[in-house]
Amino acid sequence: MSTPSADELMRRKKLDVGPETVSNQASTDFPGHWPGENNEWDLDYFKETFKVDFHSHTPNDTSFSLISLDTSVANAFRRILLAEIPTLAIEEVFIYQNTSIIQDEVLAHRLGLIPLCGSHSGLNWMKWYAKPTDDNEGSGNPSDYNTVVLRLDVECKWQEGGLQRAVAGETDPDKLYVNHNVYAKDLKWEPLGKQSEMFPPGEEIRSTNPDILIVKMRPGQSVSLSMYAVKGIGQDHAKFSPVATASYRLMPTIDILKPIVGADAKKFARCFPRGVIKLDSVTSEDVEQHAELESKEGESKAVVDNAMNDTVSRECLRHPEFKDKVKLGRIRDHFIFRIESTGQWNSDQLFLESVKLLRVKCQRIKRGLDEMMK
Structure with missing residues (x-):
């Protein structure tokens, strides 16, 4: 078995970026395996070479690098972040009154896209809500452990003396009307059963951004509706995705020759x-x-x-x-991640959750293989 030199290992790691093309981007049939070399998996070697470097961190925005990792694993983290970490989102809207200029369907769609947050332990406590079907009509009954109820009751009125100011030429809606802008902070959570215990004060169900504008109204217009929020994942609908974006790019190299x-x-x-x-x-x-x-x-x-x-x-x-005079490239096993959270989870927690879910997937496959071997 031959041993590659350090220069050869670095050559394999680099993608060469030219004026019009990218070269050395092809991989072997089995990534990381080369003819005539011993490339068997070594946990100790992986521990020595694998690194996680954090570059910047805020509650909703994190950047870090995963170094000496295969593309398949890095991409698995990205896909889990986008589609498999559960969150709450509004699933059903029951409109009792809507005299605003926004149609009922558009209003319901806007409400469904408002990101919600609350206690993480409460979210883990909640069960999945299964919609009733023709075959199992009783399985989709809403209850405190699978459904969160929110209300929105807002009516736009003239401020005291607002009509007279309007006649006098005043155009500022803040001086003329009350409740002319309906925001996400106007959504009111109605706790059911154990929900008030599982989502205590400070961690209650609420919008992650209270200043999201839902609808504009004028005197005489009102909105009255109730909403059911359920637990879901981005694989079912993008509104359940916990990230605004989760992406990675390869580490650039610049060699001045x-x-x-x-x-x-x-x-x-x-x-x-x-x-x-x-x-x-x-x-x-x-x-x-x-x-x-x-x-x-x-x-x-x-x-x-x-x-x-x-x-x-x-x-x-x-x-x-x-x-x-210059050579550009990228390192194929150095992934610079950027995670922007919508607010239900902190951005660094999201990555840890993706690691947990990938581990569960691996354990599931291992159990399946063990069953096949019996």
């Missing part, structure tokens, strides 16, 4: 997003290493500062003065 100095260095830096390329001064050590820098000591030279911020636009490859 020959020194880029002077005015070319400034132009080279402008070819990339801010912070990717910085300008340093040519030193005596640089002159010793590169004969073409003689008499240029002290001039500006282009240096890679933070390749992760690069969007790989290939702009630098379009300029002839940089021909054969």
Whole structure:
């Protein structure tokens, strides 16, 4: 069994980005396995090489890297984040009165897309709601453990003296009307059974963003309706997805093969997003290493500062003065994740939940294989 050199391992990891094409993107029939080499799975080796680096974190936005991982596993995390972590969303709307200008169907659709949040333990306590069918009419009965009830009762009226101000030429609706804007904060949760216990104050069912505008009204118009929110996953409908987006990209690489100095260095830096390329001064050590820098000591030279911020636009490859001076690429096993939560879960918790779900899937497959072997 042969052992590849460090240069060969790095070559395998890199995708080469050219002006019009991408090369070295093909994989072997079995990813990570090469003829004549021992590529058997080694848990200790995986523990040594696998890394998770967090770059930025806020409750609703997280960026981190997964390093030395196969594409199939990284993509499994992404798909689980999008489609398999359960959340609450409005499933049914019962409209008693709607005299606004928005049609009933459009109003119900807008309500269904409002992200809701509440206690995580309460969400785990809730069971799945199965809609009744012709075969099992009794299985879809709403109850406190599978359905959350919300109400919306709003009527637009004139403010005191608002009509007179309107006649006088006032046009500001905030000075003329009451309840002319209906927001997500106007949704009122009506706890049933044990729900008040499972969703205590501070973790009650509510909109993640209270300022989502639902409808605009004028005096004499009103909306009265009730809603059923149920537990679901994004695989059933996008409204249940806990993320605004969950994506990853490969780590960019920028290799400066020959020194880029002077005015070319400034132009080279402008070819990339801010912070990717910085300008340093040519030193005596640089002159010793590169004969073409003689008499240029002290001039500006282009240096890679933070390749992760690069969007790989290939702009630098379009300029002839940089021909054969720079090489762009991407590392195929370095995944930069970006998770934007809709608010039900914190963004870092979402990734941990995706890990748990992938583990459950693996255990399910393992049990199935064990049954097949019996």
